[in-house]
Amino acid sequence: MNRRANPCTDFYSFACGRYAEHKIVPEHAKKITVLHEMKRDLDRHLKGILENSTRKNATRAMNLAQTYYDSCMNEQAQNEMGTLPLLSLISQLGGWELLTNARFDSADYHWEMSAGQLAAVGVDGLIKIFVHNSFENSDKQILMFCPPKLFLEKKKFYRGAPSSNVFLGYYREYILSLLQLLGQSTYALSRSDSLRNHSAINNLMTYRDFRERYPEIRWSLFFNEELRANLGVLEDDMMVNVVDVGYFDGLSALIKSKPLSSINNYMMWRLVSTFDMYLPQLYRVPAQKFQASMYGATAEVPQWENCVREVAENLAMPLSTAYASSYFSVDDREKARAEEMIADLKRSMERLLIEADWMDDTTRSAALKKLERMGHKIGFPDTLLNESAVMAPYEGVQMSTNRYFDNALQLKRAAVRLRKPPSKDEWASPVIAVDAFHYFTGNEIIFPAAILQFPMFVPEAPFYVNYAAIGLGIGHEITHGYDDLGAQYDDLGNLRRWWDLATLETFQKKRQCFINQYSRQIEPVTQRNVDGRLTIGENIADNGGLRVAYETWCEAVKSSSINYIMDTDVHALGMFRKGGHIQAIACNKYNFAPANFFVGIDLEHQK
Structure with a gap:
């Protein structure tokens, strides 16, 4: 925090002003945030699991994950194979x-x-x-x-x-x-x-x-x-x-x-x-140079990080099982606390919907029905405790520590077999994701075990600590059910217009107001305007999330990465996620404002 900043004129600097001063963006990254730090910690935990030398009691699925990791790290074997596996595959597909x-x-x-x-x-x-x-x-x-x-x-x-x-x-x-x-x-x-x-x-x-x-x-x-x-x-x-x-x-x-x-x-x-990423290091250099030029990275990602993420992407279930058993309580303590928070925040959203004077009664009733039916998943699914279920997606896959390319090819074929949506009881997201999700066609929110970790979630901490951290995330995901995408889906997760036409027109005007407001914000290094249209869904969710929970979102960004982030990321830069309209909510809604709150505030931008 920077207590010298005025929270009502520059809330981001007040809440996050010293974060960038004390954080160094890794040379191979575009930016660093609290979630990026959590992801870095997660990668280290997963590395420890995969490199665990005590493997004799590992399950078949976990053996696959560890063997795949070993093959990814085995650069000597990759060099010996060279480009032969890729050229053979190209020939099978008709040549080039x-x-x-x-x-x-x-x-x-x-x-x-x-x-x-x-x-x-x-x-x-x-x-x-x-x-x-x-x-x-x-x-x-x-x-x-x-x-x-x-x-x-x-x-x-x-x-x-x-x-x-x-x-x-x-x-x-x-x-x-x-x-x-x-x-x-x-x-x-x-x-x-x-x-x-x-x-x-x-x-x-x-x-x-x-x-x-x-x-x-x-x-x-x-x-x-x-x-x-x-x-x-x-x-x-x-x-x-x-x-x-x-x-x-x-x-x-x-x-x-x-x-x-x-x-x-x-x-x-x-x-x-x-498939170039599965070739020897020499053949990965062009992609690394391209990424460095595009994203502003100045160093290669360490190979162990690449390998951890490769295993996490392609063998998520066995790795999730090992992670959940090591870093998420089996006595449902975290789940119980998180479920209590979700219930509280849904009640807050219910009050906001009831108080929304721009909604007609029919639309409000449908919105409340959607909220009531909105499901949630927390931590990890019970299927991770079933060894047969964990192994099922990878049946027939044979791994070798000396054949990284072939291992990857087998897993990609297996992934195509799994390109089907989850059932109502299955999870639509991996457990080892430092993120939360709103699943529109399921009308549910998902909080994996990896996001329910310090500092986002601490079960033993006072309630206000968790509401100031994961609370915004929960409110954010709930609000996605009513943003410009979520508003198109009803309480059953079906694409259907359930809004009264007049209310929908008002909603679209409010949506455009958000677009206009964020598009007026200027990034100070590049002097570029935020793309309010690209970031509209996340901006609505941020604002709604802040209305039901109060939290800060800090980051440090490389100047060489700003252009790419602003062109491609649906999330606005942190300074804008906590500026403008949000600082007005924080000061006004939560009685945070000093007596001179309205002095220096551009009211035209606070619609």
Whole structure:
């Protein structure tokens, strides 16, 4: 805290002003916050679990996790294997003309078959598919057809030429550097806001209609035996959701106008940029340089951290079991205290909904019903105590400490088998996540064991300590049920308009007010305005969370990382999450203001 700052004119400096002075951002990171520090502690705990020398009593699943970690750390074996595993995989998928040692033959190439094979190993070439809860009926599951995620995340990063667009220049250098290492042929190289409207991405049609709409795409070649085994029977009259119809319209036109070699080039790059991290250190350097340029990192992430996170991502269940048993009480003490807080904060939200004079009675009744039915999950699921259940997702996986690439490939195939939404009783998030979640189609909030740790949550501490820490997180996640996304889902987690039209119009005006308010905030180092539209959902949740619990959110950010964070992060920088409208709430709602509170406050920005 900086007690010299006036909390009513600069609440962020008052609450967090000395945090950045006393914290050093790690050279391989963009910024540091309390949650980042917790994540660093978590990584160390997981490292200790994975490196535990007493393994004779470990479960089969835990043995898999430890073996995978060992193979990730075994750089000697990786060097001995070299690029052979990746080049072999490229050859199996049709080759690549940009490489001299994995030749491409267009005469016998079907891009749909290649795309399907990529999908089976977790790589989204030109088409991303997965099973998800139906937006309109969360009790049913539906096959989703989506565009693949852009490598550079934002379309704006692709505009212009590499000579004038610094991000595109970084990307080009990454591609060229890696291709050179892999054996490049000597002649070869001479949208955000709409996705927050879930009605716009709910485009239902039968599988027959989908195939007939895009006859240029031979879906029978795409859906190979492995994908069909994972997804089940594809029947003509089954409903599918085409998330972005415009993308598939464009894809259909593109494949008619581009040579097969160009399509192959793109898909093989998607493969290589996914699997280069499993190659020897030399081949990871281009990606590390790219990340350093893009994100402002000035050093490599230590390999043990990469390996811990790789195991946590791909073998989360056995690692979660070991973590929960070591760092979360088995006597439900933490759960009981957290459940008490959730109940209290839901009562606070209930009062706010009742007092919201801009809501009509019908909408208010529906909002209260949604709050009443909002479920919660705390700590970890009971399935982690069942060894068979923990091992089930990895049956058939055979690990070797000397074959890191092959281990990763097996786990990616296993992950594709699991690309299905959880049932009502299952968890939609990992236990070893230093985060909390709002699951819209389940109408529930989730607080994993890893977030219920010091300093966010201390069961023995006075109640006000926890309400000032995890309390905001709980209020934040509850409020997500009523932000611009959550407001589209009813009490059953179904996509449905349950708002009165007049009330919805008022809500949209208030939403726009938030966008305008945050967009006026200027980051002092780059002099850039906050993207109020990108951060709208989190800003609403922050404001709502603060109304039901009082907490500070501190961070230190590298100046070289600010631009990237502001372009891509849906969370506003900490100084803005605790500034403007929030400082007015803190001072006014909680009687925090001195007598001269309104002096120097821009009331126009405090709507």
